[in-house]
Each structure stands twice: as C-alpha cells, then as structure tokens.
Amino acid sequence: MTSYRRWTLRTENTVYTVRLSPDGPWAELDAWGPHGAEDGPSALDWSRRTHFVTPADAAPAEYLPHGLRPFGGADLVASRPGAERGVWWDFEDARTEEGTLRLAFHDAVLGLRAVLCYATVPGTDVILRWTELTCTGDEELRLERLDSAAVTVPLTGPARLTCLTGQWSQEFQLTQLDLPRGTFTMGSLQGVPGHAYAPWLAVQDGQADAAYGVALEWSGNWHITAEAVPGGTVRVRAGRVPHEGAVVLSPGQTLITPRLACAFSPDGLDGLSRVWHRHERHLAGERLHRPRKVLYNSWEATGFDVDAEGQLELARAAAGIGAELFVVDDGWFTGRADDTGGLGDWYPDPAAFPAGFGRFVDEVRSLGLDFGLWVEPEAVSPGSRLHAEHPDWVYRIDNRPGRLVRNQLLLDLGRPDVQDFVTGTLDRLLTEYDVDYLKWDMNRPPTERGRPGAGPADRLDLDAQHVTGYLRVLDHLRTAHPDVTIEGCAGGGARVEHATVARTDVVWPSDNTAPLDRLSIQYGFLHAHAPHVMSSWVTDAPGIFDPRPRSLAFRFVNAMCGVLGVGADLRAWTPGQRAEAARWISRYKEVRDVIHHGEVHLLGTPDDPTFGVQYDHPASGRTVVAALGTGRLDGAPLVPGRPSRLRLRALDPGARYHDAASGTTYGGAHLLHYGLPFTWSAGHDADLVVLTRR
Structure with missing residues (x-):
C-alpha cells in the first residue's frame, strides 16, 4: 500500500496519474496510458539505488528545478541577481477540481512559488500542462530556463x-x-516556430504500437528536448526560449508558461494523429461548423502585377469552375510593384483600381464570390510612409547596422502602439470594404531584435511580448469580425502551432504547391494537425524536390485532402481543363463535411506506389478515400498485372459499403483484408472514392 499522495486525471480513453514522490519534494509520473493503466505497480518505479546521481535525477519527475535536480536536466533555472542559481522548494498544497489539478511548491529562501497545472480537454485524450511561477520575495528573480512541463515515457x-x-x-x-x-x-530562435522543426514530438517504445505525443502551444522561440536516461525511460521537456537568455520576475509578479499538450494513443502514430485532430476541432469551437469555402488565390497567376481588369478576369474564371471565394494576394496596395516597397502603407493602389477598390470588391462579389485579401501586418518596407513616420517601430539596436530580409523590416509587435496600429489598419480594411477572408502572412524572422530607449535589453522579454501582441490582434479580430475567415501563414508553414490554430480558421502549410512535394508535406502535416485547418491549392507549379509530372486529377485529389483552393492561372487553362476542375470542385463540395469532420486514417506513406487518406463519418455512414498513385505501373495489359489495393481501416467487417460511382458493393471484411482496388495508368493516377454503408 502506497504512503504517498496520488492524483489521477481521466480523459475519454486515457488516464494520467501523478504522485508526490516518496523521495523528495517533487511530483512524478505514476501512470499514463489507457483506462486501468493506473491499477498496479507503476511501470516508472525504480530501485531507489543511485550512484553519482541524486534521487531527483533518476526520478520520472514532472517538473524539477536546478538545485534539486543538478545533473539530469532541470526544467527551471532561477536565481537572484548576483546569487547562486538553484531552487530548493517544499511541497505546499494540492488543489483539484473536475478535470484539473494544481500542485504548489515554494522556496521561501529564494522567494519563488511554482504551481504545476494540469487540465483535461473535454471530448479528447489530451492533457494540458503548464507552470505558474510567482516571485514571493522582496527581490526580483532571474529565470534562465522556464520550461512548461516534462513527461516521462x-x-x-x-x-x-x-x-x-x-x-x-x-x-x-x-x-x-x-x-x-x-x-x-x-x-x-526565429521568433516563430520556424520551417526547420514543428513544436511537436511523438515517442514510441521501439516498434510498439502505443504512441505518446507532446505539442507546445507557443508562437515564438521554443525547444523540445528528449533525453534517454539510464534505467529505461525517455524524458521529454519543452518550453519557450527567451530571446534575451533570461526573464526577470519582479516581486509579486506571476509568469505563466505556454501550455504543453500531452496525448496518448494505443494505436500508434495513426491513432495519435486522430487525438490531435479532435483536439484541434475542440480549439475551433463553433467555427468548426462553418464550411471552409473553395477559394481561388491570384498569387501564382499574377504575382505583383495586380490590377482590377486582370483580377476580374481571374475572378470570372474562378466563379466558372465553382470557386466560392476570391482572394487577392500580394500587390494590391500602394507602392507594391515588387517586394522592395509598400509594406506598412495598407491602402489600395488607385492606379490599379481606377474605379475605386470598393467598386472592384463589389464586382467580384456580384459573381457570387466572397472576397479576401492578403496582408503582412508585422512587416514594413524601408521606403514606406509608415517607416518614415515611425522608424522607432521596427526592431533595431542603436549604433548597429540593420539588415533587410526579403527587402523588408519587422515591426516590434510587442509595443502597444504598434499593436494599436495593426488593429486599426485591419479594422479599417475589414469595415471599409466587404472582406470575408484575411490571409495573414509573415515573411521574415526578427534579426536585430532590440528596442532602443526601453531600458536594458536583458530586462526586456521581447519574444514573449511579440507573441502577446500577435495573439492580442488575432483575439481582437475574432471578437470584432467574427464572420471573417482568417488564414495563418508565415512564409509557408513557419507559424503553425496550437495558439495560432485556436485563433485562425485555416493555416498554410507551405509555399510549395507542386503535387508530389506537397504530398509529403501534407502527409507529415496530417500527423499533427487536422484536415479542416490544412489549406491546399491546385496550381501549375512544377516540382522542386520531385519534378515528376502529375495529372490535374492528382493535383485536385491531393488538395481535397484538406481545405481545397485553386491558385493556377486559369486564363491559360483549356476549356477541357476548366470543365474537369468544375467536376472535381463539385465532388469536393459533396464530401467536404466528411473530410473536415471525419476520423482520418493515413493509408501507407507517399513512398508507397499507392498512398491514400481515409475519412470516416459515422453520422452520415460515409467513407471517403483519396487515393494517389505515385509508383511504377503494373504493366497491364501487356503482362498479367493486377490492381493496386489500399487496405482500409476501422470499418465494420460485417457491413456492406457501396460505391455509387462504380456501382460496386464491398463487404467490410473485404475492404479490411484485401483493400480497395485501383488500376493506375499513364492518364489515371488519382481517384476519390465515396463509400456509403448499407
């Protein structure tokens, strides 16, 4: 019988049990897995014999500071200025409510209170974790590391x-x-999650099916670190990384770390992806139920060469194939002939829209299309009027050269006056013109990140202030313009994490729209993020990494795996191509509720000759399978080839599933055991199959 205190959080299918360690004043993980995993001796228990390490270093600790955990990777490093680093806290109390747990620890000598916070997410198998740090003494504290949480597998x-x-x-x-x-x-360290890594990690026990995952809800600098330690565990810790190297906590001040979402599935990475998808549906709230409309974006057709006549020609073509939304991308505002000017001066170019921008918007809408605009609110061009009037609004360091990235500078969005400018600019555009859709882009990271005149640089938490400003503006847009759809973008997929996903409707995974390149991008994306947030376009772009040509059908089926858009130059398409596009868009509209709200199974990988994505919608009894042929053909009819097959998952083996397009009815057991057949040819490399349960 255990003598220590123990708390269990329950989600729909999992448990997360924390205990107060018998070895010292810290919390440690006791069990994490399916219901019932908490019944029995902990799989994380250990012999309590240590050599050259402390018990805290060996423990499966939920959160420990340097001081108590001197060798094994601390989650918190704190000190008073000029004093030794280290926290030696005592357990203070535990508070529980339905679905929540708060464990408080206090170092009275240092003057620091730390509260480890836990909360379940209703309708999901996600546990949210974060830490609240309060300076309780008379002297300020310096926090060199302030992770959100740690988990042990x-x-x-x-x-x-x-x-x-x-x-x-x-x-x-x-x-x-x-x-x-x-x-x-x-x-x-780029001020956004970045292109190099997503703030998401999954851990498995070798080839075992069960998968544990973490995802950090933070739009700025971050890290996730996994350490395989003696004794057979891997410990993962995650948190934000202050640009200045530390954060100063004043007496009485409380700092709340970003939330770390923790997820478990017994069904491997495929099952873990569905846990994340349900979590992102929860983040969407009521906005989840608004249809994501088929958009047309003009960027790849016109680039910076934007004028009313050319855009209206594209809008008429887009309406003709069934698009529901027309988005004017970069180049619509004054001074924007190329990427060297215009950013910050967000007024339509009167030369490009001689009859007035409002008249142009009305003409687009008269075609039955909603209207959208591209903006880059955090950016400013050096030659813009905004920069001339407010040179102090950009990040800069006194007496040091600034550099241009993409010929532009970055506004210090941590300043309240800059936030007010961005908010006022977007409010003006969204009220003066009938705008339904806003694409928010960011095309450069902060470099010379300073704020002259604001005090010592090491006392400014510039990264967190920028994130706060960014989220404040998004929160304002959600409240003031609730019917406007917002797309998140940062030079492609550099700012895709749960804080952004919670405040936008869709995100842009990559600027690369080539078919096979995009296939591998979307495959990875769908492991961490839901289809209803994945904006994907059909374009004419050739492959950058895999240049093999693919059919128009392939491009459409691939883009239909998320939120369908078109970005090709429709003026160059033949009547036959436009007619084919119209047919695909019509099919997509019939099944997008299944794609956006269904349970997703990834069938194989893009390296397989046939790859597919399966969407199940039990409420309607429909299953949609997007199938894509990427490999060599089978040689039929010259040799005795046979169709490629995708084995489906999670169907009822005793039920029957009807494909109305082919007139074929399959047994559930057949689809699970043998799979859905596809006969690929040089002219047929993709298909969309809709199965109805009978």
Missing part, C-alpha cells in the same frame, strides 16, 4: 522518436530516429 528498448522537420518549401517532413541513449533537441 517507460521503455523496454530504444526510444523511437518521430518529429516534423524541413526547411522553407519542404516543411512537415515526417522524420524518425532511434534514441538508445543521449539527448535529442529541436527548436527555433
């Missing part, structure tokens, strides 16, 4: 880590590595 062999890596135009590449011992870390 028991192992019987090497840890299999899965992360999402890449670069601009190649984001969300699913990457796996084994970690038998040592440390793996990833993150960003």
